[in-house]
Amino acid sequence: MKNNSYCIFIGTLLWVAAAVFAGPTLAAGGAHIVDDSEVETPGTCHVELWVSDFVPGDGYGNFAPACTSLKIPWLEIGAAYQHYWDQTIGGPLLGPQLKINFQPASKGVGFGLGLTAAVNVRTGDLGLASLLGLVTIPVTEKFRINVNGGWSYLDSDNPTAFFWGGQVEVDVGWDITLMMEAFGRQPGVIGNQMGLRYTPSAHPRFDFDLLVGTTYDVVNTKFFTLGVTVRF
Incomplete structure (x- = not known):
């Protein structure tokens, strides 16, 4: 499927992926499309690595480090590099990413703002950018909505469009979080994704993601993702 709607879908995943950041257990970020309002733990850095494969065979890899300092505990600063192996996007993308937390979810409802941009390394052209409001609603200790x-x-x-996304996260026990989300870019495509995140209690600095998703357009497209987040 080498059409414009597919290009929009691939790009949608890319700029959303560039905006997300990992947090503690039961937290969005990493290879999830929808993000939460929380920044990384102050004084901590992380690196997110994941690979997504699109049926019938295109895909991309992601490398995204980020840190939150003790002096500015409400600001997360990072960068992202994504490399595609398809015929739709003509080169790797590189750019900065910021996440601002205005109110933590521990106060009832979390509010944040995510900003990201990336340029095509080969051409120097702006490839993507976004400015997203982020809301986290902790319904219980084991269930929350983003x-x-x-x-x-x-x-x-269609260079400028509205992005929306919703996600539920459930701690099902055994160090595993179940995630289900829906997202879209209007005008553009819509999609959903679900999967499991394993954060071993003996080594909580690691997250392991296994995800499957589908987009709905002229031709439906499935994609599979394997990811890992390392904090230090």
Whole structure:
């Protein structure tokens, strides 16, 4: 499927992926499309690594380090590098990413703001950018809801569009979190993703993600993701 809607879908995943950041157990981020409102633990850094494969065979790899300092505990600063192996996006993308937390979820409802941008390393052109509002609602200690919405830019025939996303996370025990989410770029495509995150209690600095997703457009597309987050 080498059409414009597929390009929009790939780009949507890319700029959302560039905006997300990992947090503690029962937290969005990593290879999840929808993000939570929380920044990384102050005084801690992390590196997110994941690979997504799209049926019938295209895909991309992601490398994204980020840190939150003790002096500015509400700000997470990072960067992301994504490399695609397909015929739709013509080169690797590199750019900065910021996440601001205005109110932590521990106070009832979490509010944050995610900003990201990336340029095509080969051409120097702006490939994507976004400004997203992030909301986290902790329903219980083991169940919470994340909602995203805001402006997105993608170097395509529909460069500016509204992005939306919703996600539920459930701690099912055995150090495993079940995640289900839906997202879309309007005008553009919509999709969903679900999967499991394993955060071993003996080594909580690691997250392991196994995810499967689908987009719904002229032709439906499935994608599979393996990811790991390391904190230090």
